[in-house]
Amino acid sequence: MARKRLIVGNWKMYVESPEEAHAFALALRRRVRGFKGLEVWLAPPHPLLPDVSHVLESSPVRVGAQTVSAHSDGAHTGEVSAKTLKKVGALFTLIGHSERRIAGDTNELVRAQLERALEAGLVPIFCIGERERETDGEHFELLEAQLTSALSTIPKNTLKKLVVAYEPVWAIGKHAADAMQPSELQEMVIFIRKILADMLDRAAALRVPILYGGAVEPQNAASLITEGGVGGLLVGHSSAELDQFLEIIKATQN
Numbered sequence: 001m002a003r004k005r006l007i008v009g010n011w012k013m014y015v016e017s018p019e020e021a022h023a024f025a026l027a028l029r030r031r032v033r034g035f036k037g038l039e040v041w042l043a044p045p046h047p048l049l050p051d052v053s054h055v056l057e058s059s060p061v062r063v064g065a066q067t068v069s070a071h072s073d074g075a076h077t078g079e080v081s082a083k084t085l086k087k088v089g090a091l092f093t094l095i096g097h098s099e100r101r102i103a104g105d106t107n108e109l110v111r112a113q114l115e116r117a118l119e120a121g122l123v124p125i126f127c128i129g130e131r132e133r134e135t136d137g138e139h140f141e142l143l144e145a146q147l148t149s150a151l152s153t154i155p156k157n158t159l160k161k162l163v164v165a166y167e168p169v170w171a172i173g174k175h176a177a178d179a180m181q182p183s184e185l186q187e188m189v190i191f192i193r194k195i196l197a198d199m200l201d202r203a204a205a206l207r208v209p210i211l212y213g214g215a216v217e218p219q220n221a222a223s224l225i226t227e228g229g230v231g232g233l234l235v236g237h238s239s240a241e242l243d244q245f246l247e248i249i250k251a252t253q254n
């Protein structure tokens with residue numbers, strides 16, 4: 001059976017107050033009921049996670065985190081461990097989002113975060129993406145390095161739940177017209193699958209959902225999936241606007 005499409009909302013810091021998050025989650029719970037053929041996941045800021053997860057508990061929407069500590073426990077002021085995230089209701093965590101990498105998360109740190117997430121039983125959504133498009137194809141090498149530096153030393157049997165999100169950094173935060181074109185995306189998906197197949201085996205690589213993120217809006221959501229060949233979408237700004245997020249979900253039902 002084909003895997004369901006996966007639509008992940010990354011609220012970043014767009015949703016700020018507990019009241020706003022609570023009302024959003026309640027409305028989302030009510031309005032996603034009729035949608036079919038897809039899974040909806042949502043990543044609120046850490047402090048809002050327990051309540052959003054509680055509100056969405058008996059709904060089809062799953063909740064997760066935007067990042068996770070590379071440490072498992074101990075003296076790490078300000079960090080939040082994978083175990084804690086799991087305990088307050090997270091099912092998954094984003095790892096290596098470009099905004100975290102710009103803030104200092106190196107490939108090494110990202111690998112440690114991936115290990116901690118897997119140990120705690122969180123599904124990792126591993127983000128990769130080039131900052132710029134190089135005409136000489138340098139972005140392919142960068143993507144390969146991001147994937148192999150994090151995944152090659154991790155026992156393959158622990159990667160069964162891996163999700164990869166390809167997010168070209170130059171498209172993030174922009175509008176639909178600036179997003180990657182579906183035809184170009186198709187080429188990237190083939191490339192990422194090939195790298196995964198070299199590291200895992202072919203059957204395992206085919207099972208890894210590859211998402212696209214970067215300027216996903218209601219008008220380009222469906223074509224990125226059907227023509228771009230991805231298994232779902234990672235949605236930033238449009239996931240923080242309930243109506244836009246619902247339009248994306250509606251457009252990508254299968």
Ligand code: PGA
Binds near residue numbers: 214234238
């Ligand atoms: P965007 O962000 O949809 O606002 O471009 C996507 C992301 O950064 O995950």
